[in-house]
Amino acid sequence: MSFLSLTDADREAMLAAIGVSSIDELFRDVPAGVRFERELDVPPALTESELQRHLEELAAKNVVDEVCFLGAGIYDHYVPAVVDAVLQRGELLTAYTPYQPEMSQGVLQAIFEYQTAICELTGMDVSNASGYDGTTVAADACFVAKHATGRTRVVVTEATNPQVRQVVKTYAPGFGLEVVEVPHDGGTTDPDRVRAAAEGAAAVIFQQPNFFGCLEPAPDLAAAANDAGALPIAHVDPISLGVLEAPGAYGCALAIGEGQSAGNAMSYGGPHYGFLAARSDYIRRLPGRIVGETVDLEGKRGFVLTLQTREQHIRREKATSNITTNQTLLALAGLVHLSLLGPQGLAELGETCMALAGYARQSLADAGLEPLFPDKATFKEFAVRTGRDARLAVTAARAHGIYPGYPLGRDYPGLDDALLVAVTEKRTVGEIDRLVEALSR
Amino acid sequence: MSFLSLTDADREAMLAAIGVSSIDELFRDVPAGVRFERELDVPPALTESELQRHLEELAAKNVVDEVCFLGAGIYDHYVPAVVDAVLQRGELLTAYTPYQPEMSQGVLQAIFEYQTAICELTGMDVSNASGYDGTTVAADACFVAKHATGRTRVVVTEATNPQVRQVVKTYAPGFGLEVVEVPHDGGTTDPDRVRAAAEGAAAVIFQQPNFFGCLEPAPDLAAAANDAGALPIAHVDPISLGVLEAPGAYGCALAIGEGQSAGNAMSYGGPHYGFLAARSDYIRRLPGRIVGETVDLEGKRGFVLTLQTREQHIRREKATSNITTNQTLLALAGLVHLSLLGPQGLAELGETCMALAGYARQSLADAGLEPLFPDKATFKEFAVRTGRDARLAVTAARAHGIYPGYPLGRDYPGLDDALLVAVTEKRTVGEIDRLVEALSR
Amino acid sequence: MKLIYEKSQAGRRGIGVPKPDLPVPEVPDELRRKEPPRLPELAEPEVLRHFTQLSTRNFGIDTGFYPLGSCTMKYNPRVNERVVGLPGFAALHPLVEDDAAQGALELEWELQEILREVTGLDAISLQPAAGSQGELTGLMLFRAYFADRGEDEQRRKIVIPDTAHGTNPASVTMAGYELTPVRTDARGNVDVDDLRAKVDEHTAGLMLTNPSTLGLFDENIEQIRDIFHGAGALMYYDGANLNAVCGISRPGDMGFDVVHINLHKTFSQPHGGGGPGGGPIAVRESLAPYLPVPVVTRDGATFRLDYDRPKSIGKVRAFSGPFGVFVRSYAFMRAYGPALREMSEVAVLNANYLLARLKEAYDLPYDRLCMHEFVLSARSLKREHGVTATDVAKRLMDYGFHPPTVYFPLVVPEALMIEPTESEARETLDAFAEAMLAIAREAAEEPETLKEAPHHRPVRRLDEVRATKQPVVRFRFDEHERPSGVGTHQLEAPKGA
Amino acid sequence: MKLIYEKSQAGRRGIGVPKPDLPVPEVPDELRRKEPPRLPELAEPEVLRHFTQLSTRNFGIDTGFYPLGSCTMKYNPRVNERVVGLPGFAALHPLVEDDAAQGALELEWELQEILREVTGLDAISLQPAAGSQGELTGLMLFRAYFADRGEDEQRRKIVIPDTAHGTNPASVTMAGYELTPVRTDARGNVDVDDLRAKVDEHTAGLMLTNPSTLGLFDENIEQIRDIFHGAGALMYYDGANLNAVCGISRPGDMGFDVVHINLHKTFSQPHGGGGPGGGPIAVRESLAPYLPVPVVTRDGATFRLDYDRPKSIGKVRAFSGPFGVFVRSYAFMRAYGPALREMSEVAVLNANYLLARLKEAYDLPYDRLCMHEFVLSARSLKREHGVTATDVAKRLMDYGFHPPTVYFPLVVPEALMIEPTESEARETLDAFAEAMLAIAREAAEEPETLKEAPHHRPVRRLDEVRATKQPVVRFRFDEHERPSGVGTHQLEAPKGA
C-alpha cells in the first residue's frame, strides 16, 4: 500500500519496542464480542491509474456538456485559475484549524483578509471564518437572533430559497423556535406583511435578489423588521454586491449567504461555504471561528483564533454553536476570487450578468415566453412562463443541448409552468439565442 | 490588462523620474525607418474565462478518446498525480536555470537526484541535467563521440527510431560527420554487420528495445562497436530498465533516450526530455548543465552547476554544445515518477507492459494477424502484419474507437502492411480484446 | 508580512470580465450600491505572490508531521485532488435531473455501501457537512424516533462522558436536549456504576466516542450497550476516532444506533486550514425513516434522489451533501479496499510505538495500550519546572513539528494528545520522539528556552489574551493602527481536536 | 537537507502498478537486468514531502522579483497551466493522423500567424526546442540556402558582435561555420566601421541581438542591413530580446532573414528550473523551402503536417515541436491581443525607471535610455571597496531578491544586467532600487557583510571551485562521503542569460 511507509522490518522492530508480539495483540482491549472477524466486504483495492480511470468513468456518466442556465442558488460562474493554484498549495491545503497560530500565520492572515472582504461586501463589522453553506448560516443566524432578542419566533419570506427555509425549519425545534413564512406578492415581498409578521419575532430573513431573481424592496423589509424589534437578516449573493446595496447600508443586523458563486466550482452542491457577518453588537454571539489581530512577544503583528469562549471546545453545552470543522478552504477560494476582481471587477461582473440576463429575458419575451413577474427588476436570474409544465420544457430543451433552468413548481405549487433561468458571465449571446430557440420550439 | 500592475498614476510618476514626457520617447533610439506604425494585426484579447473556453474548444477538436495503442517513441503511460503536484509548486515551476545556487538549492538538488537516477538506470557514471528530447541527445552523443575519437563517421542501426536518425543526419554536416546506416535482419541487428560498419567510426548508435519493439542482441552490438574502437551508444526506454540490462553493464560508452515515458504526458510530442549519460571518461565532453556537490562557507553540503567550462556561456565557440535552456521541469517529472516507482515498481511496470503486450501479440496471432518478426522477443511494443495497407487498418480500427498503432510503411518501404502496436500498463485485457476484434474484422 | 489590503492600489485589476455589447438594465436607485466595497486591487501576478507568500507561513501535512490528536491528520493523496477536478464532477450543477447525474449518484451510492459495511449499520445520509452536524442530525433523529413513539416529552436527557469532545454537549443543546454527564473510571473507561445510576426512562440516549478521546477502547462497551438498550434509549457513536477500528470493530456491532463518520479524518480530506469536512451518518433500520432528504437510492442500474420520505426530519444542508468531499473519500477507500483494516492497524501500531518511546519522560494517566492516539500529561514538568503543555507544544515547533492537541481531553491536566496516523514513517516517529525527549530534558535544564518558544517561526509566541480583550477582527483601512506593545501571558484553551 | 536516496528504505513503494492476471514473457537471460537500479524507495507521502521541502529551498517568479537579465522572467499566468493540462491536449499522441489533431494543428497555425505578424516575416518552423536550437536551425538554413546557390563553399563566415550571447558563437561552430567577431562602439552599437571591414563575399551572415545584450537598440541597424544585404549575406536575429519591441519594431522590417523567438521569454513559459523552452523560427520567403519538416499548413478549414518538402534540411527535433509550450504561449498572446505592444512598452518603462533610480550609485557604461533591460557595472565598487558584482548579487539575496545576471555581457566588467519585465509593480521596483542603493552604501561601510553574503538563505555562499576540482555529480550510495571543509574563493562565470 503506497500510502504506508512501514516495512516488515519496521513493524517487527516497533512491535518489539512496544513489547507485544503481534499487531492483533495491540487490540487486546477490544472485547471479543465486538470484534469484527471477517474481511471487509468492500470493493477491491485499485492502483492509482486504475482508480483514476474508474473515477473518470463515473464522471463521464454525468452530463456536463449541456449549456447551463440552471441557478437557483448555485451558479456557473468562472473560477479563475489562480484560485486553484492557491488552493493546491500544500501548506494551505493540508493544514487544519489554526489552533497553533505560530504554525498557521498563512491561514490565519487569509481568514482575517476573508473576514474583511465579507465585511466590506456586506457592510458589516464582523464576519466569521465561514459556515457550512448558505442554508446552515441561516439556521446559525436564527440562533444568534434568538439569544440576542430572547424571542422565539423567526419570520422567513417565502421568496427565500426553499432549501434555506427547509434547513431553518429543521433546526428550529431544537432551538425552541417557531418559523413563520411571509408569502410573496407578485414576485417580491410586501414590507407591510413583514411588519405584521415581525411583531414579537426574533428575526426576519429575506433574500436579495430573491429566489425568483427579483430585487426585493430590501431597505423597506429591513425597516419593517427593525420597526418590530426583530433582527433583519439579508441572504445575499456575493456576486451581486458590486452592483446592489450592502445589507449593512440599509439597516440589517446580519448578512448571510452562499459563497459558491465567488470562487467555487458547482461540484454537485459542495463543498462550498456559507458566510455570516453581523453588526458589532453581535460579535460575542456569533457561531464558528473568528480570527483576530494581535502581537507576538516582540510586538510584531500576528493573527490568532479569537473570542474562543463562544465556542464548543471551551463553552461546551453553552457554546454559540457546535461547529468546528468549517469551510475555510472554500472561503479562501472566495477571498482569492474577490481579490482578483477588486471592486471594479466585481461591479463589472454584476453588470455583465445583468446585461446577459436582460438580453435573455427580453429575447424570451419576444419569442412569446413571458416573464413570470413582468414588472420586477431582476439581477442575473428571472422566471419565465413556459406555457406547459416546466419539466417538459426542460426535457425538450435538453434534447438540444441546453439545460434551460429550474422548474419552480418543484417548490411553489401553482407555478408549474414557470422556469427559473440563470445567466452568468460565462454565457454568450449565441448560447442565449440557442436557449430561446430551444424553449420556443 | 490584468497581468500589468502599473496604474496611470504609476506611469506618469515613472516617466517623470526618467525625465521623459511619454512612453514613445523611450523608443527614441529606434530609427524611424524600422518603426512599426500600425496596430498589431493579431486576434483580439480575451478575458481569462473566454480564453479558457477558446482553448477548450480547440482541445475538443482533437481526438483523444480512442483507445491508444500508438507508441513508436511516445507512450501512453500513467503520469502519477504527485508528479503534477510537484511540478505545480511555483518555486520550482517559475524558476530558471540555477545560476545562483544559494537561491536554487531546490532545483539543484533535484537535478543531482535526477542525474543519480539516470546513472542508476543506465549503469553510467555521469548524466547531464537533460537534453531537448530523445532525438537531439543522439546528435549530442555524436558530437561527444567525434571529439572523443577524432573520427568523422557515425553508424546508426536502421532499427533505430527514424526520427532519431533524421535528427542525427540533420546535425551531422555541421559537425563534419558522415552517417552510415546498418540495416536490420529480420527485426534485429546483426553484430557482424555492425562490426564491419564500425571500423573507423566514432560511434555506433542502436536502440534497445529497437523501433520495432524487438530486443536487440545489445551486448553483442556494444562489443562489436568496442572491437572497432567506436563508442557504443544505446538509445533506451527508461521504463524498460527495471527489466532489461543497463547499457553500462554491457559496455556502452554512452546511454541516451527519450524520457517521456517516465513522468510526462504525451502532449502531442512535447515538451519532454532527452537524457544523456556517459562513462566518467567523457564527463568533460558532455553537453549541457551538470550539477555537482560542494560545500558552503560553513562546510554545509550544497549543490551548484559545475564543469561550466564545457558550456557556451564560458567557452562560446569552443563549447561542447550551444544548449542553455533545457528540459529541467520535465526531467524533474521523470525523477518524481521514478522515485514513486522505486526499483520494485519499475520492474513491475515493465513486467505488466510485457504481460499485456504478450497477450496482445498472442491474441492477434490467434486471430490471424501474424507478428512481423515472429522469432524475436519484444518488450512493450511489437509489429504485426495486417494483411492490407496498415493505414487502412488504422482507419478501420478507428471507426471502432481504437487507435491500433503506427503504420511502419511510413518509414520502412516494403513494410506497408505492418503495424507497430504499443501496449502500456494503462491498457486492459478488455481493450486488447477490442483491438483484436477491430483489427481482425 | 503585509495584508493584501495594504498592497492594494486603486486602478489595478487581477482579472478581466467579458463585456458583451449589450445594455445593462437599470438597478432602482435605492437598491444600487453607493460605496464600492474596498476589495483588494492588485494585478494577477501580485495576487498569486501574496497567497504563495502566505502559504510559506503555514504548516501542513505536506510540510511535515502533524500529530494533532483527534484530528487524524493523515496524508491527502494527490490523485484525489485530480479526480475531484474532473469536469464531470466539478462542473455538475446539483439541481440537474437525476439522469444527468448518474455518475455522481452511483459514487454516492457506492460510498454509502462502504460506509454501511465499515460501520455495520443499515442506512446512510450523506448530507451532514461535518462531524458536528452529523451529531446534531443524529440527535434530531433521536427526537423524531421518540416522537413517533410518543416518548419525546419523556426522554429529554442525553448522557455524555466527561472525556467527550466539546461538540457533543454543544450538539445536545442545539438539539434541545439536556445534558447528563458521566464520569471516567480509573482505567479510562466510562464509569459503569455512575452510568447505571444516571440512565432511566428519561434518557433519550448516549453519545460516546470509542475509542474515547483518551485513545482507549472502552472495555465495558457491551455492558454499556445493555444499559442503554435495556432502558429503551438510543446510542450515538461519535465517529471521530473511527481510524482506530476500521475492519477491527464496528459501531453497529457495538450496539450503536447512529454513527457519524468524519470523512475528513478517517477517509482523508485536505483539511484546508479548517475545512471542508463531511459528516455522513449511518443508522440502524429503525431510524432510517427519519433521515434527511434527499436519500440516494438505487433502482436496478439507475440511481435517484428520493425526496418522498414523509417521516424525514427535513434538511440539514443543501442538496445531497458536500459532493467533492465524497469524491475524495471514495477514492481514498478504493485505494485501500479491504486493506482499510491495515490502515487502522498501522495507525494503532504507530501510536503505540510512540507511546512506548515517550511514556518514561511524560506522565501517562492511564497505563494501557492505546488505540490510534494517546494522551500524555505535562503535569510533572509543570510541577517540577514550571513548564506547561503549551510550552512543550511551542517548543516542538522549533524542532519542525506541528504540536499535538493540548489541554484536551479536559480530564487530563496539561494534556498532550498525540495521534500520528498510519501515514508516518518510523523515522519520523523516531525524530519526533527524540524531540519530545530533548524537550523534557530542556524543561529541566533551560526552561526559559521553552517558555519563550517558538524561536524559529515567522512570528514569536502570540498574545491571545490581547486579541480577545481588544478584538480587531477585520482590517480597518485608513483607521487601521499598526500594533505595538508586547504580549503578556497565554490562554490555556484546548488546541486541536 | 537529505537527498531522497538518503531517505530510502528497502521495501517501500510510492505507487502501485496494475497486475493483470497474465503470464510475463521471458526476457533472454543475457538481456535481463541483473542489479536493480538503486532508485529511491519511499511511500507516496514522503515523496511528496521531499519535493515540497525542496521547493521551499528555491526561488521563482511566484516567490518574488527575478530580474535576471536576458531571461525575461515574467509572470506565468496560471490559466496557461490549466489549459495545457486539458486532456484534449495532454493526452494527444503526436503520431495520430492529422484528422485527430485538428485542434492542435489549428493552435499551431494560429500561433504561427501571430509570430509572422510580430516578426514581420513570412514562414515559420515551430520545431526548435529553444532559442539555441533556433539559432542552429537558422544557420543550417543559411547553409542550405547558399548550397542551393552554389555558394556554400565560399561563404563560411558568420559575423557576431562581442556583446553576443554565448549560444551564438557556439551555434556557429555546431553549424560548421567560422566566427568573425565584431566590436561594439562607444555608444554601445555595433561598430559599423569594424563591420564594414569584415563583411565580404566569404560572409554567410550576421547574428545579432537587437536590442543588444546591453539593452540598447542599435541605432545603425539600417546601415548594418545595407552592408549585409549588399554583400549577398543573410541576417539572423537572436530574438531573446523581443520583449522590448513587440508591436514597436519588427525584425523582418529591420532586414533580418531568420529570427528565433524564445517563446519562454517573450511569451511566458514556466522556466521550470531551466526549461522547457520553445525556439520557433520565422523566415523570409526565400528561406522557407529549407525549413525542417513537418511544416503546419492549412487547406481551407483543415490543417495538416506537410512532410513533402524536398529542400528541407530535415528534422532538428521530434514531431512538430514542444506542443505544450505552444499552448501556453498562444494563451499568453491571446490574453494580450494587440496590447502586446503595451506589454513591451511597460517592460521598457519599468527598465528605464529602475535605470533612472540606480545610475547614480552604479557605473553605467553607456549613458542612454535603455530598452527592456540595462547593464550596470560594479567596477567602481570593486576598485574602491573590493566589492564585486558577485558580492552585490549575493547580498541582494538577503534583501529577498533574485540577483540580476552578472558578468554578462562580457564587454562590461563587473556587469550587472537587470531586466525587470513588464510584470512588476512600481513598489517592487522601488524596493529593489532601495536594496541596490543600500548595498552600494554597505559596500563602503561594511564590505565584509557583502563578501560573506548571503546570510539568510538555506545555504551560505557555495564553493563552486571545489565542485569543479573534485566533481561529485551523482550520489554514490554507501561510498558517499558527507562533505566537510570550507570553500575558498568564487568563480566569476556569467550567471544568468
Ligand SMILES: Cc1ncc(COP(=O)(O)O)c(C=O)c1O
Ligand atoms: C472527538 C470528536 N468529536 C467530534 C468532532 C467534530 O467533528 P467535525 O470537526 O467534523 O465537526 C471532533 C473533531 O473536530 C472530534 O475530535
Ligand SMILES: Cc1ncc(COP(=O)(O)O)c(C=O)c1O
Ligand atoms: C541573448 C540570448 N540569446 C540566446 C539565448 C539562448 O536561448 P535559449 O535559452 O532559449 O536556448 C539566450 C538565453 O538563454 C539569450 O539570452
